[in-house]
Amino acid sequence: MTLLTIHMSSSARWGLYLAVDLGGTNFRVCSVQLNGDTTFNLTFNKVAIPKELMVAKTARELFSFLADQIEEFLRAHHEEHFVETKKQMTGPSSARDPFRLGFTFSFPVNQVGINKGKLIRWTKGFDIPDAIGEDVCGLLQEAIDRLGLPVKVAALVNDTVGTLMARAYTSTEGSQPILGAIFGTGTNGAYLEKLSKIRKPLDGTYDKSTGEMVINTEWGSFDNQLNVLPTTRWDAALDESTVNRGVQKFEKRVSGMFLGEIVRLATLDMMKDESVSLFRDANSSFNDWKSTTNVSPQSGLLKPWGLDSSIMSVAAADNTPELSTLRQELESALDIFAPSLEDAQSFKAVANAVGRRAARLSAVAIAAIVLQSGKLDGPDKEVVDIGVDGSLVEHYPFFRDMIYEALKAIDGIGPEGAERIRIGIAKDGSGVGAALIALVAAKMESETDFEYKAKAETSWFE
Numbered sequence: 001m002t003l004l005t006i007h008m009s010s011s012a013r014w015g016l017y018l019a020v021d022l023g024g025t026n027f028r029v030c031s032v033q034l035n036g037d038t039t040f041n042l043t044f045n046k047v048a049i050p051k052e053l054m055v056a057k058t059a060r061e062l063f064s065f066l067a068d069q070i071e072e073f074l075r076a077h078h079e080e081h082f083v084e085t086k087k088q089m090t091g092p093s094s095a096r097d098p099f100r101l102g103f104t105f106s107f108p109v110n111q112v113g114i115n116k117g118k119l120i121r122w123t124k125g126f127d128i129p130d131a132i133g134e135d136v137c138g139l140l141q142e143a144i145d146r147l148g149l150p151v152k153v154a155a156l157v158n159d160t161v162g163t164l165m166a167r168a169y170t171s172t173e174g175s176q177p178i179l180g181a182i183f184g185t186g187t188n189g190a191y192l193e194k195l196s197k198i199r200k201p202l203d204g205t206y207d208k209s210t211g212e213m214v215i216n217t218e219w220g221s222f223d224n225q226l227n228v229l230p231t232t233r234w235d236a237a238l239d240e241s242t243v244n245r246g247v248q249k250f251e252k253r254v255s256g257m258f259l260g261e262i263v264r265l266a267t268l269d270m271m272k273d274e275s276v277s278l279f280r281d282a283n284s285s286f287n288d289w290k291s292t293t294n295v296s297p298q299s300g301l302l303k304p305w306g307l308d309s310s311i312m313s314v315a316a317a318d319n320t321p322e323l324s325t326l327r328q329e330l331e332s333a334l335d336i337f338a339p340s341l342e343d344a345q346s347f348k349a350v351a352n353a354v355g356r357r358a359a360r361l362s363a364v365a366i367a368a369i370v371l372q373s374g375k376l377d378g379p380d381k382e383v384v385d386i387g388v389d390g391s392l393v394e395h396y397p398f399f400r401d402m403i404y405e406a407l408k409a410i411d412g413i414g415p416e417g418a419e420r421i422r423i424g425i426a427k428d429g430s431g432v433g434a435a436l437i438a439l440v441a442a443k444m445e446s447e448t449d450f451e452y453k454a455k456a457e458t459s460w461f462e
Contacts, residue, residue, distance in 0.1 A: 016081070017442075018099050018151065019434035020070065020140075023106030023159050023255065024124055024185030025049060027066060030428075031072040038170050040435075042428055045073050055243070059131035059139050067143035070151060075097070079413065085150040095287040100154040100442050102434025104162050105136050106186060108218050114441050117156045124186050124257055127243045154441035155434065158216045159389070160190035162433020167387025169436055177385040179369045180426065180433075183362055183399070184390025187255045190216045191369045219365050220251030230357065234265040241304060250365075252261035254358045256392050260309035262354050264301060267347060271295070279336055279343050293343065296335035307334065314316065315351040316397040323348065358392070359399050364405035366421070367413050376417045387426035394425060 014036040014352045017152040021028040026046050032043040046203055047069055087096060097375075103115075107126070111117035115137045122128065131139065141153045145207060157165075164180025171177065181189040193215045202213075223229045224247050236250060239245055252258045270278040281293050300306025311333055317328040323344040330336040330344065366386060370376060375384045393399050407418040423425050426433075 011422040016078075016099075016440070017435035017438045018070070018101040019104060019162075019431040019438070020047075020066065020101060021104040021106075021159065021430045021434070022062055022066065023104060023182075023430065024133055027069055028431065030431035031073075031077060031383060032432055034435060034439060036168075039406075040170075042430055042431060043077050044428075045069070045076070046433060054125055055127045057128075057130075058364040059128050059134060060143070062128060062131075063139045063143040064146070066351070067147050067149070068100075071143065071147055073150075074149070082150070086148070098152045100438040101151050102155045102157050102162075102436075102438035102441075103137055103140055103153050104157045104159050104430040104434045106182070106188065106430075107157070108161040108221075109136065109196070112396065113215075114155050114437070114444065115153055121244070121247070123244055123248050123251070125243060154445075155219055155437040157430075157434040157437050158188065158190060159430040159433075160188045161214055161216060161427030162437070163387050163389045163426045164190050164192075164214065165433035165436045166383070166389075166429040167424065169432065170426070171385065171424075175383050175385045175422075177281035177371050177387045178375060179361075179366065179386045180429065181366065181386065181388045182390045182429075183254065183256075183388060184394075185257045187220055187251050187256060187362070187365075187390070188217065189219050189365055189369060190214055191373065193372075195249075205216075217369075220248045220255070221249040222365070224249045229361075232266075234262050234269075237265055250361065254361050254365075254392075257360055258309075259312060259354055260307040261305055263309075263312060263351050264305075264307035266350050266354070267301060267307075268352070271301075276346075278338060278346055281340070293339055294337045296337065299335040301334050303337065303339050312351040312355050313396050315348040316355060318348070354402045355396060355399070356402055360406040361400075362393075363403045364409065366403065366423075367407055367410045370417070370421060371412050376420065378414070381420060384421045386421065386423045387429065388423055389426050390431035393423075434455075 014034050017032050017034060019032055021030070025048060025441040027049050028044055028046045029441045030042055030044040035041070050065075053065055056062050105117070107123055108120040109117035110120055116135050117137065118133055119131050119136055121132065136158050137153045144151050144153070159182050160180045162180070163182060164177055166179060167177040179189055179191040181187070192216070193209050195213055198213060198215070226249060227248055230253070235253060238258060239249070242252070267278065268275045279293050279295050281307050296303065300308070311329055311402065314329045315326050318324075322341060326337050326348060327344045336343075370384055373384070375382065403423065404418055407413050407421060408415045413421075
C-alpha cells in the first residue's frame, strides 16, 4: 500500500512536519523531523483542554483555542523557521512553503479527502452541536488563518491510522503491520483491508492500484444494542451519566476514561452494603496502621468521576504482602485514611476485575481483525504485526499479558495463533503517524499541483 511504504521512497519530502492531536482530555502540538531511515526527532507541548471548551456553545471557541496553541508552540520551538516562513507567505505564491500539518482527530468523521472530513458525532465527553456535519480541517484552517499563521492543514488523521503508519515506518522487522489500535483515553482500531472485500459505497477518489485501503473501524461503537457485550448495573449507571448516552458501549467498557468510574461505582456499592462494610473498622480483623479508617467527605470516591483510572495501575502493580503502596495511594489520591489490609485487598480485586475485563474485550477486537485478515491461514507461519498506542496498553501492568491470555482462548486464534501475533508499541503514534500522512499529502501536492484528492480512510459506523 502506498501510504505504508513511503519510507522506502527516495522522492518523499523528508523534513520537518507539524502534527496536532485532539482525541481526549489533552491537546498535543508536535513537530516531527522525519529522517527517512525509520528514525525521527519529536518535540511536543501538551495542554489540558478546558472543560468548558469541550462543551462550548460554538466550534469556533474550541478551534480558536487549538490555533492559539499552535502559534505558541511555533514561537517557542521554531521561532526562526516560523518568522522566515511567515515572511514567505507575503511573497509570490510559487515561493510559499507553509508548515504542513497533520491533524489527528480521534472522533467519528466521514472523510472524503486527505484533508477533508465532516464530523459525525462527538465522543469522550465532547459535545459541541454546531460542529456536527462540519469539515473539521476547514474549522481548524479558518482558525489558523485568523491568526495569520504559515500553516496548512494537509491531512486529517485518525489516531489509529497514525498508529498504523508509525508502526510501519519505525518497524525494522520487515513485516507490514495489519492493525493500528488505541487503548488509552478511548479505544479504536484501523486495519488494512482488501478493496474487493469492501461493500460500502466509497466517496471521493482513491488509488486502486494497491488493492487495499485503510479502514477506520470506530469499534468503540460496537454492539451499542448490548446483544453480546457483558454488562453490569455499574455499566448502566455510567452510561446514564455520560453526555453520549446509549452509544460507544464497547469503549465505555475498555478505555481509560471510563474504567475508573466503573471501579468507583462498584466500590461505592460495597461501602453501602452492610454485609461488606468496606472501609469500616468493624469489618477489619485488625487495623494494622493503629488508626481508625475514615473516608473524607471530600473523597473522590464519593464524587461522580472522582476516581482516576491511574490508581488501577497502582493496584495491579502492588503485590507486596501488606499492599502498602496501594494503601498509601488510597489515602493520598482518594482521602481514605488508614485503610486496612482487607480494604486494600477488596479494592484491588475490584480494580483488577475491571482491568482484566477491559483487556479481554480488547483481545476480542484484535482477534476479529486478525481473523478478518486471514493472515493466520497462510502456510508460511508469518508473524502478524500489530501496532498499539495509549496509556492503558503502555502503562497498565500486565495489560498486554492479559490480552495474550484471552487471545489463546478465542476460537480461530488459540495458543498457536497467539504465538504468531506480535503486539508492539507504536510510540508517539498519533504524532509521528500524522506527520507521515502530512508528508504523503505534500508528495501528492508536488505531483499533482494541489488538485489530487485521495481517500485514505473510511468509517463503518455512521
